[in-house]
Amino acid sequence: MVNVSEKQSTLRMARAKGFVKISAEALTAIRSHRIAKGNPLEAARIAGILAAKNTPQLIPLCHPLGLTHLDVQCHILEQGIEVEASATVEGKTGVEMEALTAVSVAALTIYDMCKAVDRNMVISDIRLVEKAGGRSGHYLREE
Amino acid sequence: MVNVSEKQSTLRMARAKGFVKISAEALTAIRSHRIAKGNPLEAARIAGILAAKNTPQLIPLCHPLGLTHLDVQCHILEQGIEVEASATVEGKTGVEMEALTAVSVAALTIYDMCKAVDRNMVISDIRLVEKAGGRSGHYLREE
Amino acid sequence: MVNVSEKQSTLRMARAKGFVKISAEALTAIRSHRIAKGNPLEAARIAGILAAKNTPQLIPLCHPLGLTHLDVQCHILEQGIEVEASATVEGKTGVEMEALTAVSVAALTIYDMCKAVDRNMVISDIRLVEKAGGRSGHYLREE
Amino acid sequence: MVNVSEKQSTLRMARAKGFVKISAEALTAIRSHRIAKGNPLEAARIAGILAAKNTPQLIPLCHPLGLTHLDVQCHILEQGIEVEASATVEGKTGVEMEALTAVSVAALTIYDMCKAVDRNMVISDIRLVEKAGGRSGHYLREE
Amino acid sequence: MVNVSEKQSTLRMARAKGFVKISAEALTAIRSHRIAKGNPLEAARIAGILAAKNTPQLIPLCHPLGLTHLDVQCHILEQGIEVEASATVEGKTGVEMEALTAVSVAALTIYDMCKAVDRNMVISDIRLVEKAGGRSGHYLREE
Amino acid sequence: MVNVSEKQSTLRMARAKGFVKISAEALTAIRSHRIAKGNPLEAARIAGILAAKNTPQLIPLCHPLGLTHLDVQCHILEQGIEVEASATVEGKTGVEMEALTAVSVAALTIYDMCKAVDRNMVISDIRLVEKAGGRSGHYLREE
Numbered sequence: 020m021v022n023v024s025e026k027q028s029t030l031r032m033a034r035a036k037g038f039v040k041i042s043a044e045a046l047t048a049i050r051s052h053r054i055a056k057g058n059p060l061e062a063a064r065i066a067g068i069l070a071a072k073n074t075p076q077l078i079p080l081c082h083p084l085g086l087t088h089l090d091v092q093c094h095i096l097e098q099g100i101e102v103e104a105s106a107t108v109e110g111k112t113g114v115e116m117e118a119l120t121a122v123s124v125a126a127l128t129i130y131d132m133c134k135a136v137d138r139n140m141v142i143s144d145i146r147l148v149e150k151a152g153g154r155s156g157h158y159l160r161e162e
Numbered sequence: 163m164v165n166v167s168e169k170q171s172t173l174r175m176a177r178a179k180g181f182v183k184i185s186a187e188a189l190t191a192i193r194s195h196r197i198a199k200g201n202p203l204e205a206a207r208i209a210g211i212l213a214a215k216n217t218p219q220l221i222p223l224c225h226p227l228g229l230t231h232l233d234v235q236c237h238i239l240e241q242g243i244e245v246e247a248s249a250t251v252e253g254k255t256g257v258e259m260e261a262l263t264a265v266s267v268a269a270l271t272i273y274d275m276c277k278a279v280d281r282n283m284v285i286s287d288i289r290l291v292e293k294a295g296g297r298s299g300h301y302l303r304e305e
Numbered sequence: 306m307v308n309v310s311e312k313q314s315t316l317r318m319a320r321a322k323g324f325v326k327i328s329a330e331a332l333t334a335i336r337s338h339r340i341a342k343g344n345p346l347e348a349a350r351i352a353g354i355l356a357a358k359n360t361p362q363l364i365p366l367c368h369p370l371g372l373t374h375l376d377v378q379c380h381i382l383e384q385g386i387e388v389e390a391s392a393t394v395e396g397k398t399g400v401e402m403e404a405l406t407a408v409s410v411a412a413l414t415i416y417d418m419c420k421a422v423d424r425n426m427v428i429s430d431i432r433l434v435e436k437a438g439g440r441s442g443h444y445l446r447e448e
Numbered sequence: 449m450v451n452v453s454e455k456q457s458t459l460r461m462a463r464a465k466g467f468v469k470i471s472a473e474a475l476t477a478i479r480s481h482r483i484a485k486g487n488p489l490e491a492a493r494i495a496g497i498l499a500a501k502n503t504p505q506l507i508p509l510c511h512p513l514g515l516t517h518l519d520v521q522c523h524i525l526e527q528g529i530e531v532e533a534s535a536t537v538e539g540k541t542g543v544e545m546e547a548l549t550a551v552s553v554a555a556l557t558i559y560d561m562c563k564a565v566d567r568n569m570v571i572s573d574i575r576l577v578e579k580a581g582g583r584s585g586h587y588l589r590e591e
Numbered sequence: 592m593v594n595v596s597e598k599q600s601t602l603r604m605a606r607a608k609g610f611v612k613i614s615a616e617a618l619t620a621i622r623s624h625r626i627a628k629g630n631p632l633e634a635a636r637i638a639g640i641l642a643a644k645n646t647p648q649l650i651p652l653c654h655p656l657g658l659t660h661l662d663v664q665c666h667i668l669e670q671g672i673e674v675e676a677s678a679t680v681e682g683k684t685g686v687e688m689e690a691l692t693a694v695s696v697a698a699l700t701i702y703d704m705c706k707a708v709d710r711n712m713v714i715s716d717i718r719l720v721e722k723a724g725g726r727s728g729h730y731l732r733e734e
Numbered sequence: 735m736v737n738v739s740e741k742q743s744t745l746r747m748a749r750a751k752g753f754v755k756i757s758a759e760a761l762t763a764i765r766s767h768r769i770a771k772g773n774p775l776e777a778a779r780i781a782g783i784l785a786a787k788n789t790p791q792l793i794p795l796c797h798p799l800g801l802t803h804l805d806v807q808c809h810i811l812e813q814g815i816e817v818e819a820s821a822t823v824e825g826k827t828g829v830e831m832e833a834l835t836a837v838s839v840a841a842l843t844i845y846d847m848c849k850a851v852d853r854n855m856v857i858s859d860i861r862l863v864e865k866a867g868g869r870s871g872h873y874l875r876e877e
Contacts, residue, residue, distance in 0.1 A: 085511070
């Protein structure tokens with residue numbers, strides 16, 4: 020792991036997004052609560068939050084961080100579900116991996132909950148959209 | 163979790179793919195072994211394999227499975243790195259989530275290893291490409 | 306761990322229950338979806354299922370088991386929430402610890418989600434209510 | 449997870465208790481070290497401490513915290529074993545979930561170690577008995 | 592991970608040993624139960640058993656296995672503590688890594704419990720002493 | 735766990751070493767990249783880093799710590815592979831267990847990667863070689 024021992028502890032934030040492409044039929048099943056395994060959005064939220072806290076065990080060179088905030092939101096759009104996560108920490112290194120991991124695992128959870136009704140889903144556009152608080156300044160992705 | 167107690171234990175296989183879009187500059191750094199954190203492809207392989215085995219703790223409604231094979235391969239292409247994983251089990255339920263989780267975490271690991279040289283990477287096209295051995299027959303994605 | 310190498314692999318089931326005593330005020334907040342952290346029942350269900358799968362890491366002398374079914378249900382009663390879990394496996398040893406662990410962690414999750422509105426909750430009556438499939442025959446608690 | 453980024457980091461403490469109701473016969477076996485699986489009190493202490501450190505992975509919306517102290521004690525009483533845990537942290541949020549999780553998993557471990565000699569045990573009265581150091585002041589349960 | 596899908600499932604056993612060299616003064620403290628952190632042998636036993644079950648998460652290319660037996664024993668000798676672990680499984684691949692991991696983590700736990708009274712301990716001679724049940728026949732280390 | 739709540743948070747470092755004795759034949763296979771499972775040194779580095787971050791879940795009485803640096807290096811010597819790990823933290827307690835755990839799990843990983851070509855490997859000499867930053871001053875092992 021990169022040595023961050025001498026870096027300053029500052030308030031750092033990161034926000035990431037991703038998208039699960041889902042068939043119209045499966046989206047209707049989700050909206051009308053007909054997914055047999057339960058509510059995919061709620062399961063995805065919980066799974067994403069847990070995964071964010073587990074980031075240093077999943078991503079080998081990530082530093083352990085004491086997250087002070089983590090939020091996952093899922094929005095049903097026309098062609099699928101958009102997942103967004105934001106993470107905050109007071110620490111010596113950034114939290115983009117925590118936000119990206121939350122998005123990825125939330126998306127996988129949606130996939131798992133819905134795969135009985137749609138076996139052609141695709142997870143894409145997992146990306147950092149904003150980052151603040153580190154030495155490299157404020158990052159805002161152009162979209 | 164879905165009740166699979168009465169299902170037949172059969173040999174099941176799944177294969178998934180994903181893509182990490184990376185700048186030409188960063189790809190050159192990877193190819194010439196100039197990534198400070200180490201070899202992203204090797205770290206991604208290890209992280210993907212470990213994550214596949216951890217799938218039932220990451221994805222809430224996944225059944226625990228005794229994987230008999232798991233392989234992760236990373237290929238450097240012109241615009242980024244393609245990640246492919248295949249999983250095999252002798253069990254009562256499929257292993258697509260194991261293959262998809264391996265791909266996702268391998269992709270996140272590549273992202274983490276390379277984010278110092280490219281902060282605009284995007285992870286996309288995470289999808290099942292083949293599945294065999296279950297009641298639903300052989301699935302091969304049209305691509 | 307007890308040596309179960311020579312035991313027969315049979316279909317085994319266990320069912321456990323527990324109760325979280327909650328104030329009328331907090332129960333009203335739960336029923337009307339006014340808990341700031343989200344839906345406690347859904348979070349408890351997910352947390353209980355994940356914990357059941359993690360039982361061999363939580364309870365030192367528990368054998369690892371490939372659960373084929375795990376279900377957690379939460380019922381709002383007059384004085385609190387009743388949690389019930391059932392677990393099934395085809396294996397050489399019973400799954401009562403998996404069911405009891407699911408109940409315990411689901412109850413703790415309800416506690417965590419609601420502690421901002423009630424700091425006097427009590428978790429009690431965590432017990433095995435039914436067990437079947439092992440050498441010791443069918444057990445049904447008298448209640 | 450609740451956003452605690454702006455909260456003050458203070459020394460916080462929590463103490464929780466629970467009770468495992470056990471038959472006289474099984475308590476005698478425990479006292480005379482005749483439990484085949486080993487010493488239930490020592491296994492419970494270790495399992496409770498490990499579980500407390502694992503709280504943010506077990507309870508979905510718990511913040512990760514760097515516990516500076518965690519103690520689990522088991523007392524053999526007339527009708528069973530009382531489990532008590534206390535947790536301390538210098539952090540932005542309280543540690544009652546860590547103390548309650550330690551008590552719950554220690555109680556489950558006692559149950560597992562003794563279930564061969566008593567299949568009617570009940571875990572109950574898991575509750576917060578004291579809490580100090582947060583904005584809400586000192587809490588001491590009336591008992 | 593090596594593909595073991597086509598291998599036969601057989602009863603497999605492995606036994607490993609290791610040694611923690613400890614000063615006479617510290618051994619006396621252990622024997623007379625004067626180690627402040629608790630009984631190192633009991634903590635080591637529990638930690639070793641838990642670690643064995645966690646082997647596929649610790650050792651990247653190890654297959655997940657449903658251990659049917661795992662035992663850790665610690666013997667106080669003249670110059671330190673000998674740790675021995677044996678593991679059994681009915682499966683498609685051997686359990687030597689489970690036995691070796693149990694020994695290693697048990698030894699580390701003894702080190703941790705005793706480091707306040709001896710800072711010069713050395714862990715050594717971690718080795719496989721016996722293995723049975725696989726295609727390669729019975730292995731017994733010459734010692 | 736020992737109560738470190740009142741201890742000062744300082745920059746602390748620890749360095750540990752260990753050795754895996756390997757046959758000349760297997761060392762040649764490693765050097766010429768003919769180990770079927772992949773590069774043992776790279777897998778060992780990743781596994782050691784992950785294990786160091788997992789120390790409080792492996793070693794029961796270890797405090798959770800936010801490591802700011804962790805490095806694992808493997809050197810091929812004449813009779814085997816030397817593993818060295820260093821850990822750094824700004825915290826209230828030392829990081830020798832993190833360094834020793836990294837060395838142990840890296841060594842076990844080398845063992846696992848190479849056991850198909852050498853079944854007589856021995857892991858030994860796992861020891862603390864340097865420690866700095868705590869109340870007990872600078873420790874440098876005489877070797």
